[in-house]
Structure formats: C-alpha cells, structure tokens
Amino acid sequence: MTMSEDPAEITRQAAKRAEALLRELRRRYPDALARSIRDAEAKGQPGAPQWPDWCWLPMGSAFAVIAPQHGQRLLPGDPRVADIARISALTTWRLGKGVYWLDSEAVAPHTEGMWARPGVPAERPLQPVRERLLGGGLPQQCVYIAWPPMDEETKRKLGPLALRGLFLHLEYDWNSGRPELRLLIDRDGTWDGLRGVPVPLDRPTLLAAGRELAHEGLSILGLDADDEQTESLAEKERAGMFALWPTILTLIDPSVVISGFDHPADRPQPAEPRTKGGIIRWRGAQDVTRWRVSTHQPRPTLRAVP
Numbered sequence: 001m002t003m004s005e006d007p008a009e010i011t012r013q014a015a016k017r018a019e020a021l022l023r024e025l026r027r028r029y030p031d032a033l034a035r036s037i038r039d040a041e042a043k044g045q046p047g048a049p050q051w052p053d054w055c056w057l058p059m060g061s062a063f064a065v066i067a068p069q070h071g072q073r074l075l076p077g078d079p080r081v082a083d084i085a086r087i088s089a090l091t092t093w094r095l096g097k098g099v100y101w102l103d104s105e106a107v108a109p110h111t112e113g114m115w116a117r118p119g120v121p122a123e124r125p126l127q128p129v130r131e132r133l134l135g136g137g138l139p140q141q142c143v144y145i146a147w148p149p150m151d152e153e154t155k156r157k158l159g160p161l162a163l164r165g166l167f168l169h170l171e172y173d174w175n176s177g178r179p180e181l182r183l184l185i186d187r188d189g190t191w192d193g194l195r196g197v198p199v200p201l202d203r204p205t206l207l208a209a210g211r212e213l214a215h216e217g218l219s220i221l222g223l224d225a226d227d228e229q230t231e232s233l234a235e236k237e238r239a240g241m242f243a244l245w246p247t248i249l250t251l252i253d254p255s256v257v258i259s260g261f262d263h264p265a266d267r268p269q270p271a272e273p274r275t276k277g278g279i280i281r282w283r284g285a286q287d288v289t290r291w292r293v294s295t296h297q298p299r300p301t302l303r304a305v306p
Contacts, residue, residue: 005148007101007292008261014146014165015099015288017189024191025090028083032065036091037282039064041273044280054134054179055172056095056141062087085196089167089184092142094284095271100145102247103294106256110246121242123205129249130201133170134179137252139268139291142169144186145247163187166244168251171198178202183244199241206241250293257297261290264298 025032039061042048051058062084067074074081115122145166167184179201187193203209250256260266268291273280292298 007103007146008290010148011099011101011146011261011290014144015097015290017164017186018093018097018099018144019288020189021086021186021191021194022090022094025087028191029065029087032062032087033091033094033284035065036061036087037284040282041280049174051172051174052134052179054136055170056092057088058172058174059084059088059182060174062091082194082196085182085184086191086194088171089142089169089182089194089196092169093144093167095142095282096140096268097285097288098140098143098268098291099288100139100143100251100258100291100293101261102145102250103292106253106293106295107246107250110249110253113249114242114246123207126201126203126205126209129181129252130179132252132254133181133201136270138168138170138270139251139258140270142167143251145251164189166247168248181248183241185244197241206245210241255295257294258291259294259298261292 036057040057043050049058049060065087066080066083113122114124145168147163147165150162163185165186167182167186169182171180171182172178173180181199181201183197183199185195185197187195198213199206200209200212203212258268266289268289271282271285273282275281
C-alpha cells in the first residue's frame with residue numbers, strides 16, 4: 001500500500017482540507033460562525049423560528065449572513081448564492097469536525113444493490129432512507145467523507161463526479177417545511193470547488209427528486225422546457241445523486257461499525273449543547289476527529305495515559 005492509498009493518510013489530508021475551508025469561511029464571512037451559534041441558541045425562545053431537532057440550523061441562517069438586510073433578495077447568477085450551501089455545511093461541520101473513511105467492503109453491498117440488472121439503475125424508494133436520516137442516522141450533525149485519491153485519467157473520465165470529499169447534513173426548509181439531505185461536494189479542496197446539491201427527501205425516488213431539481217433549475221433561470229428536455233435534465237440530476245448514494249447508504253447502515261482512527265474504542269456522537277441557567281450554549285469542536293466505517297469491530301488498542 002502506498003502512502004496515497006493509506007486511509008490514515010487520506011483522512012489526515014482530508015482533515016487539513018476541511019480545516020482550510022473553515023479558515024476560508026472565516027476570511028470571507030467573519031461573522032458566519034458566530035451568527036450560526038446565535039441563531040441555533042435562539043431556537044425555542046419567544047418569537048424565534050422553530051424547526052425539528054434533526055436539523056441543527058436551517059439554511060435561512062446562512063442566507064442572512066450573505067443578505068443581512070431584511071427582505072433582501074439575490075438574483076440568479078449572483079455568485080453568493082452558491083455560498084449559502086458552503087456556509088451552512090461548514091458552520092454545521094464545525095460542531096463535531098468529523099472526517100470519515102468508508103472501507104470498500106462496507107460500501108460494496110450498497111453499490112451492488114443500486115442496480116436492477118447490469119447497466120440499469122434500480123429505482124429504490126426514498127422513504128426508508130428518509131426515516132433513517134430523520135431518526136438520527138447521521139453519526140454527527142454534519143460529516144465530511146474523505147475520497148480516495150484519483151489519478152488524472154480517472155478525473156477526466158468522471159468529469160464533474162470527480163471529487164476529494166463530501167459534506168453531508170440535513171436541512172429543514174423554513175418556507176415549505178420539507179426535509180432535505182444536503183450534499184456539499186468537495187471537488188478540489190478550494191472554496192469555488194465546493195458545490196451544493198439538495199436531495200428532497202419527501203420525493204418517492206431519486207428520479208422524482210431529480211425531476212424536481214430540474215424543474216427548479218429551469219424556473220430559476222426563467223426557462224421553459226418540454227417534457228423531453230426536463231426528463232433529460234432529471235436523469236442527469238439523478239446520475240449525480242446515484243453515484244454518491246452507496247456512500248450515503250453505507251454511512252447510515254445500522255450494521256456498520258464506526259470507530260476512531262486514533263482510538264478504535266471511540267464512537268462518534270452528535271454535538272450536544274450545554275445548558276446553564278436554562279440558557280442553551282453551543283460550542284464548536286476544537287480538533288478534527290477521524291473515523292473509520294467498517295464491517296467489523298476494530299482490534300482494541302491501549303490508550304496513552306497523560
């Protein structure tokens with residue numbers, strides 16, 4: 001095994017990338033982290049917005065960072081629109097700072113189950129995934145999944161699906177009350193290389209979710225398309241989600257074992273607020289913690305005593 005194929009080294013490099021993106025967030029939007037904490041702590045207070053516990057903080061908070069004036073709108077094509085997904089994922093990831101590696105044997109069963117027959121994707125219902133996610137399926141409020149390194153030929157073949165990692169978190173849409181799984185694809189470790197992809201969880205299948213995203217994309221651009229064009233766009237949307245779906249299914253699979261790279265007996269936990277005098281206080285994690293998703297229990301190791 002070369003250094004570039006070593007999961008421990010891959011996750012160490014992923015941790016550095018994620019921390020660098022967090023620093024870039026602070027540079028571009030100095031108030032974003034503090035704003036997210038204030039908005040999360042306001043939940044439950046009189047006159048404050050309310051939302052389900054499975055979402056740490058709706059993306060409306062990230063929108064307010066970019067457009068702080070009440071009633072302010074962003075026009076299609078405004079580059080700050082893409083920053084909403086970036087701010088939301090990174091402020092949520094900061095709570096636990098978890099970087100995850102998925103062993104290939106853990107992913108394999110879910111990859112095989114994605115196909116009805118060779119070359120034909122299976123249309124799996126989204127309901128079981130939605131129930132698992134909203135019931136606490138993610139090990140932390142937001143996770144970053146590290147990807148194996150790709151050579152230039154592989155990157156060329158995969159095109160927009162070539163990535164370095166993937167942030168995952170849940171979103172509650174303030175306007176519609178709908179649940180979404182939010183993907184933030186890290187294509188190259190840069191701010192502009194982060195691409196947000198929403199997956200509406202109340203749709204029956206991934207193709208149905210793709211159709212909705214296609215319609216929304218055309219509507220935002222003010223374009224009309226016939227059914228054939230819309231269906232073609234929907235298939236492209238599904239293709240992107242389909243390629244990443246085995247990773248998501250693996251992470252929320254209750255049969256997998258998630259253990260610490262440095263301390264195999266450790267297990268990830270969602271961040272919890274502190275309560276003092278009836279007031280909730282959230283704090284971000286100080287350091288990145290690396291986790292391994294596998295099919296078996298790790299061998300116990302001795303923990304150093306300080």
